[in-house]
Amino acid sequence: MSNFVNVTHDGDVAIVTIDNPPVNALSFHVREPLMQALVSLRDDASVAAIVVACAGRTFVAGADITEFGKPMQQPELRAIVATLEAIAKPTVAAIHGTALGGGLELALGCHFRVADAGARLGLPEVKLGLLPGGGGTVRLPRLVGAVKALRMIVSGVPIGADEAHAAGLVDAVFKGDLTAHAVNFAREIARKGGPYTPVRDRDDRLVETDLAAFDAEAAELARKARGLEAPIACAQSVRNAITLHFDEALAAERALFVKLVASDQSRAQRHLFFAERESAKIPGKDVVKRRIARVGVIGAGTMGGGIAMAFANGGFSVTLLETSDEALQRGLGIIDKNYAVSVSRGSLTEEAKRQRLAQFKGSTDFADLADCDLIVEAAFEDMAVKKEIFGKLDAVAKPGAILATNTSYLDIDEIAASTSRPQDVLGLHFFSPANVMKLLEIVRADKTAPDALATVVDLARRIGKVAVVVGVCHGFVGNRMLAARGAESEALLLEGATPRQIDRAFTDFGWPMGPFQMGDLAGLDIGWRNRKARGQTAVIADTLCEQGCFGQKTGRGFYRYENGSRTPVPDPQVEALIHEKATEKGIVPRAISAEEIIERTLYPLINEGAKILEEGIAARASDIDVVWVNGYGFPVGKGGPMFWAGLHGAARIIERLEHWHQRTGKQVFQVAPLLRRMAETGSWEAGATA
Numbered sequence: 001m002s003n004f005v006n007v008t009h010d011g012d013v014a015i016v017t018i019d020n021p022p023v024n025a026l027s028f029h030v031r032e033p034l035m036q037a038l039v040s041l042r043d044d045a046s047v048a049a050i051v052v053a054c055a056g057r058t059f060v061a062g063a064d065i066t067e068f069g070k071p072m073q074q075p076e077l078r079a080i081v082a083t084l085e086a087i088a089k090p091t092v093a094a095i096h097g098t099a100l101g102g103g104l105e106l107a108l109g110c111h112f113r114v115a116d117a118g119a120r121l122g123l124p125e126v127k128l129g130l131l132p133g134g135g136g137t138v139r140l141p142r143l144v145g146a147v148k149a150l151r152m153i154v155s156g157v158p159i160g161a162d163e164a165h166a167a168g169l170v171d172a173v174f175k176g177d178l179t180a181h182a183v184n185f186a187r188e189i190a191r192k193g194g195p196y197t198p199v200r201d202r203d204d205r206l207v208e209t210d211l212a213a214f215d216a217e218a219a220e221l222a223r224k225a226r227g228l229e230a231p232i233a234c235a236q237s238v239r240n241a242i243t244l245h246f247d248e249a250l251a252a253e254r255a256l257f258v259k260l261v262a263s264d265q266s267r268a269q270r271h272l273f274f275a276e277r278e279s280a281k282i283p284g285k286d287v288v289k290r291r292i293a294r295v296g297v298i299g300a301g302t303m304g305g306g307i308a309m310a311f312a313n314g315g316f317s318v319t320l321l322e323t324s325d326e327a328l329q330r331g332l333g334i335i336d337k338n339y340a341v342s343v344s345r346g347s348l349t350e351e352a353k354r355q356r357l358a359q360f361k362g363s364t365d366f367a368d369l370a371d372c373d374l375i376v377e378a379a380f381e382d383m384a385v386k387k388e389i390f391g392k393l394d395a396v397a398k399p400g401a402i403l404a405t406n407t408s409y410l411d412i413d414e415i416a417a418s419t420s421r422p423q424d425v426l427g428l429h430f431f432s433p434a435n436v437m438k439l440l441e442i443v444r445a446d447k448t449a450p451d452a453l454a455t456v457v458d459l460a461r462r463i464g465k466v467a468v469v470v471g472v473c474h475g476f477v478g479n480r481m482l483a484a485r486g487a488e489s490e491a492l493l494l495e496g497a498t499p500r501q502i503d504r505a506f507t508d509f510g511w512p513m514g515p516f517q518m519g520d521l522a523g524l525d526i527g528w529r530n531r532k533a534r535g536q537t538a539v540i541a542d543t544l545c546e547q548g549c550f551g552q553k554t555g556r557g558f559y560r561y562e563n564g565s566r567t568p569v570p571d572p573q574v575e576a577l578i579h580e581k582a583t584e585k586g587i588v589p590r591a592i593s594a595e596e597i598i599e600r601t602l603y604p605l606i607n608e609g610a611k612i613l614e615e616g617i618a619a620r621a622s623d624i625d626v627v628w629v630n631g632y633g634f635p636v637g638k639g640g641p642m643f644w645a646g647l648h649g650a651a652r653i654i655e656r657l658e659h660w661h662q663r664t665g666k667q668v669f670q671v672a673p674l675l676r677r678m679a680e681t682g683s684w685e686a687g688a689t690a
């Protein structure tokens with residue numbers, strides 16, 4: 001046998017163990033010996049039953065994603081599953097950890113599946129822009145029913161062992177030695193005698209399907225797909241399982257898979273899968289990390305409360321500090337209410353809510369931060385305030401405590417210099433709501449110690465965040481590029497584009513919403529305060545703010561929100577204001593195309609990303625993609641701004657940037673040298689050659 005697939009025997013039960021660290025992906029070097037083992041055991045009369053198991057921390061996590069886009073080497077997964085399914089003697093999959101994608105499809109080729117109590121099972125291919133290509137869309141409905149299968153496959157969200165057992169996906173759930181349980185289960189099945197019905201022949205769960213109800217649910221899921229092809233294909237393939245014969249449905253699944261795997265959307269989503277893992281790989285990541293048990297959070301406002309929840313949700317004890325008891329109680333009250341909402345939605349039990357709240361300790365005394373291993377400052381966005389706080393922290397925090405600021409823009413080197421321990425200072429830039437948004441920009445200051453950085457990068461995973469390490473500059477990576485994206489927004493308004501037209505150009509591109517709707521949602525007063533602090537103006541937004549029109553929270557912003565509705569309605573008064581300001585500036589409005597809107601917003605965003613790479617503020621172009629997909633809703637089917645620039649064509653972007661630079665003279669259109677090199681080489685790597 002190979003060292004990726006081992007066969008052992010427990011009496012007349014054979015155990016096939018896949019051993020391909022770290023996640024037992026079904027790489028070619030696994031598939032070949034696996035097929036050989038199954039054929040050999042099929043034909044071995046001394047073997048009464050077969051258990052398929054995995055070594056290491058998990059059952060098979062899927063096909064090997066790195067093999068996509070390359071010539072497929074035989075045997076393919078489909079052939080292995082078909083061979084497994086045709087074996088007359090009982091076959092049992094022993095699932096621990098996660099059985100995902102091709103891993104669950106392999107298990108579906110067995111007559112039976114048993115799972116460890118902590119196991120999770122799912123078909124997440126849709127997150128890679130794919131659909132299950134190893135028979136999952138045709139076999140899963142036969143075990144759990146078409147609607148449950150539709151929901152699992154289109155969402156890509158795995159389910160736990162008990163839910164899988166209740167749904168009919170697994171036949172038993174065990175605690176303890178799973179392989180031993182699986183062997184006993186298989187031996188008992190063999191003793192009772194067959195025949196054993198393969199999943200492909202089990203139609204009982206399918207015949208009960210209400211096709212009209214299925215189609216209604218599929219149509220709703222399609223509506224939410226927002227331009228992504230994979231969810232639509234997943235639903236179609238599950239529907240084929242209901243309406244077509246097994247082999248026809250299997251062939252149709254294959255055709256859909258072949259189309260998707262070659263698509264730009266799937267290439268983009270596979271790019272993001274690996275990019276999110278690369279971003280956590282930093283120089284010195286293997287240094288000894290500091291121990292973090294208790295986390296202090298300064299400020300119980302929107303950001304501070306969300307950050308405190310993020311750490312509590314990750315299992316940490318949290319000391320929440322405020323300036324007054326009244327502010328503290330208000331903050332704790334919001335946290336309690338947020339957990340109560342989760343309980344009402346069924347995503348949290350009352351017991352879990354109680355446990356989470358028990359992890360919080362409130363205080364108004366800095367001295368109570370003395371036992372914290374990490375302290376995150378989330379106070380008012382003002383340098384003087386932050387310097388005062390870090391000066392106090394320097395006096396009370398224990399040696400080796402990591403001192404982090406959640407600032408969105410301010411210079412962290414300057415904040416670090418207000419302490420005697422700059423090596424312990426760094427930025428943890430959370431995105432609001434901090435307990436929900438996955439992105440965490442970790443800002444490496446000039447003197448930040450490598451072990452402090454590695455500690456918080458590791459911590460990010462523990463609290464379910466996607467970490468990107470960035471350098472110090474105004475706005476770091478995300479907000480600096482956001483400023484470039486918004487630099488022309490007001491000019492576009494004054495020249496004739498309405499807020500609705502600009503927002504529509506964004507949503508047609510795939511953004512969840514456009515900049516004006518987003519501004520109304522977040523509150524126009526936030527940007528207004530930032531602009532005043534920096535001596536900047538935005539004539540339309542400033543005027544709206546001076547009129548008290550902050551967006552949804554006041555019922556009026558760039559749009560109207562009537563009767564407490566969150567639905568934006570174009571506001572004639574805003575359009576009159578725009579017209580008035582344009583006239584004052586002598587601007588004659590003209591028709592503006594969606595293409596021009598994209599050229600004057602998205603292209604400067606990409607150009608600024610190139611400048612950020614040139615300056616070393618981001619280590620990789622893929623890190624920038626991770627920031628924008630996880631922090632700002634960049635459409636996953638386009639892979640992030642830097643990946644999309646490659647798809648769209650850097651030369652085309654340069655040509656239009658030069659056009660707008662010539663027409664406006666604005667620095668935001670000044671083409672970055674790295675963007676020019678990318679157009680020549682096709683790579684964002686500084687050292688790439690054509």
Ligand code: T1G
Nearest residue numbers: 023025061062063064065066100101102124132133134277
């Ligand atoms: N293929 C190749 N490499 C993979 C991989 C995979 N399927 N899954 C993980 N890795 C690498 C990953 O890049 C990282 O590498 C290391 O393993 C640890 O991963 C035909 C078409 C299983 C929940 O989508 O969700 O089957 O950075 O950091 O946090 O129908 O990995 O160490 O060099 O994520 O403990 C479907 C993808 C594939 C599951 C573990 N399966 N994986 O999470 O570790 S398509 C998936 C995950 C398919 C069939 C279809 C997670 C995990 P490195 P990690 P983790």
